[in-house]
Amino acid sequence: MAPTRPPASRPADFDPQETERQKRAAALAAAELVDDGARLGLGTGSTVAHLLPALAARGLRGLRCVATSPATEHAARALGLTIETLDELGELDIAIDGADQIDRRGWLVKGGGAAHTREKIVAAAARRFVVIVSAEKAVDAVSAPVPLEILRFGAAGTLRAVGPSRLREGPPSPDGNPIADYLGAVGDPAALAARLSGTPGVVEHGLFAPELVSDVLIAGPRGIEHRRGAKRD
Ligand code: 5RP
Numbered sequence: 689m690a691p692t693r694p695p696a697s698r699p700a701d702f703d704p705q706e707t708e709r710q711k712r713a714a715a716l717a718a719a720e721l722v723d724d725g726a727r728l729g730l731g732t733g734s735t736v737a738h739l740l741p742a743l744a745a746r747g748l749r750g751l752r753c754v755a756t757s758p759a760t761e762h763a764a765r766a767l768g769l770t771i772e773t774l775d776e777l778g779e780l781d782i783a784i785d786g787a788d789q790i791d792r793r794g795w796l797v798k799g800g801g802a803a804h805t806r807e808k809i810v811a812a813a814a815r816r817f818v819v820i821v822s823a824e825k826a827v828d829a830v831s832a833p834v835p836l837e838i839l840r841f842g843a844a845g846t847l848r849a850v851g852p853s854r855l856r857e858g859p860p861s862p863d864g865n866p867i868a869d870y871l872g873a874v875g876d877p878a879a880l881a882a883r884l885s886g887t888p889g890v891v892e893h894g895l896f897a898p899e900l901v902s903d904v905l906i907a908g909p910r911g912i913e914h915r916r917g918a919k920r921d
Pocket of ligand 1: 733734736785786798800802804807
């Protein structure tokens with residue numbers, strides 16, 4: 689049975705408790721970047737789950753948020769954060785999200801939680817996009833699996849055209865579409881991204897170009913590394 693979330697390769701000394709501590713540290717640092725009155729995009733996942741209470745605890749005035757998934761929306765509302773639609777908010781001041789991989793060139797892989805299409809829309813709508821990760825997400829070069837949101841119609845043919853890939857079992861995207869993972873070589877991420885975007889039936893892929901990213905906060909055992917991305921206000 690295919691997993692609901694593809695296993696990422698983990699270092700031999702992977703420590704889940706330390707990883708959780710790092711996710712929280714990155715999330716707390718990102719919460720400090722949000723100002724009163726901000727229009728804020730909220731990503732999805734276990735790292736963002738640490739961000740939400742940190743934001744709520746800051747008691748920011750006039751904060752207006754858009755959520756990239758029902759899970760984030762429910763958690764944010766339960767903490768008293770104001771959720772609106774992206775159309776109501778328009779351009780965002782800042783968006784904060786996790787990632788599955790971040791490489792030396794600034795390429796991301798996202799979509800482990802099946803929400804990458806909404807996350808990419810929100811990242812693109814934000815003047816500043818901040819990525820928060822634990823240290824094991826930092827890699828030399830992004831690699832498979834690369835999540836794909838696809839249309840149910842013609843899904844088998846879409847995946848044949850994509851190449852080595854597997855349909856995920858488990859929850860669909862927040863918009864009800866199936867999620868698959870591309871399992872082949874990545875090589876040049878820009879070329880693969882263009883090929884996947886050009887494949888009929890692929891709604892969106894999980895490769896995020898460096899031009900979408902403003903800041904990356906990588907929390908490790910010795911503190912937080914702050915990498916500047918290519919996106920500037
Ligand atoms: C959801 C995502 C997540 O940001 C990504 O999978 C990282 O998740 P986590 O913070 O749980 O490690 O892209 O679609």
